[in-house]
Amino acid sequence: MAIFFQKCNFNCEYCHNPETIKECINCKKCIEVCESKALSEENEIICWDNKKCCDCDQCIKTCPIDSSPKTIKYSITDLLQEIERVKFFIKGITVSGGESSLNFEFITALFKKVKELWPHLDCFVDTNGGVDFQLEVYKEFVETTDAFMLDIKAWDLEEHRALTGVSNENVIKNLIYLKSINKLFEVRTVVVKDVLNNALTVKNVSKIISDGAIRYKIIKYRSFGVRLDRAEKLRSPSKEELMELEKLAKSLNVKSTLII
Ligand code: SF4
Ligand code: SF4
Numbered sequence: 001m002a003i004f005f006q007k008c009n010f011n012c013e014y015c016h017n018p019e020t021i022k023e024c025i026n027c028k029k030c031i032e033v034c035e036s037k038a039l040s041e042e043n044e045i046i047c048w049d050n051k052k053c054c055d056c057d058q059c060i061k062t063c064p065i066d067s068s069p070k071t072i073k074y075s076i077t078d079l080l081q082e083i084e085r086v087k088f089f090i091k092g093i094t095v096s097g098g099e100s101s102l103n104f105e106f107i108t109a110l111f112k113k114v115k116e117l118w119p120h121l122d123c124f125v126d127t128n129g130g131v132d133f134q135l136e137v138y139k140e141f142v143e144t145t146d147a148f149m150l151d152i153k154a155w156d157l158e159e160h161r162a163l164t165g166v167s168n169e170n171v172i173k174n175l176i177y178l179k180s181i182n183k184l185f186e187v188r189t190v191v192v193k194d195v196l197n198n199a200l201t202v203k204n205v206s207k208i209i210s211d212g213a214i215r216y217k218i219i220k221y222r223s224f225g226v227r228l229d230r231a232e233k234l235r236s237p238s239k240e241e242l243m244e245l246e247k248l249a250k251s252l253n254v255k256s257t258l259i260i
Pocket of ligand 1: 034035037052055057060070
């Protein structure tokens with residue numbers, strides 16, 4: 001089961017779900033454009049009725065801050081009820097986003113409950129690694145999480161800043177740290193043609209994760225879901241270019257690779 005959290009501390013040029021970056025400011029503009037009457041306002045908060053929604057995404061296209069009204073506020077009890085319904089059909093829970101780690105206290109409490117009730121379920125975190133997981137405040141969060149899936153978007157600091165708006169200092173620290181404590185399940189790099197030094201990133205990540213069971217997922221940039229002005233600027237790599245990068249990772253002893 002994947003749980004997506006709203007809000008992100010990065011602002012990636014190629015973000016595939018940019019409507020998850022900012023939280024809604026309740027300006028109500030989207031209510032007017034929803035022909036399915038799936039949006040309403042209650043106590044100054046936008047409410048989304050997913051049963052009425054036809055997924056036309058007119059609301060998202062209208063939102064002045066690139067947010068989305070298609071979110072639901074869940075308590076831990078609400079989420080446990082959702083998990084209870086599907087517990088026989090899933091292997092575990094993955095929290096994603098947005099950036100899930102911005103809600104680390106909520107997630108720690110959720111994972112603790114999941115482990116208490118259904119010890120067979122894995123609790124995974126999908127993260128951009130932007131916060132420093134070695135800080136004391138994240139200790140319990142890291143301990144409660146079974147494994148992390150970490151994005152390494154660019155190895156070069158300035159390239160990372162241009163792509164995401166922030167430094168990659170914590171990201172690289174987290175790569176080394178999570179591997180050292182055996183909590184790194186997978187690393188992902190999205191490959192964009194021409195604008196990123198993809199080989200530099202794959203080479204340096206591979207050197208760190210080599211000889212382990214950590215999977216390296218090499219992901220082809222696709223314009224699907226990307227903000228229109230950005231989609232025009234960015235280009236997808238060819239299959240051959242992706243295979244070259246996979247070959248580079250394998251030459252540095254990465255045992256498990258996947259191109260998607
Ligand atoms: S996607 Fe948005 S605008 Fe379209 S029906 Fe759903 S809530 Fe309404
Ligand atoms: S989702 Fe966007 S348009 Fe709708 S109320 Fe929130 S900020 Fe306004």
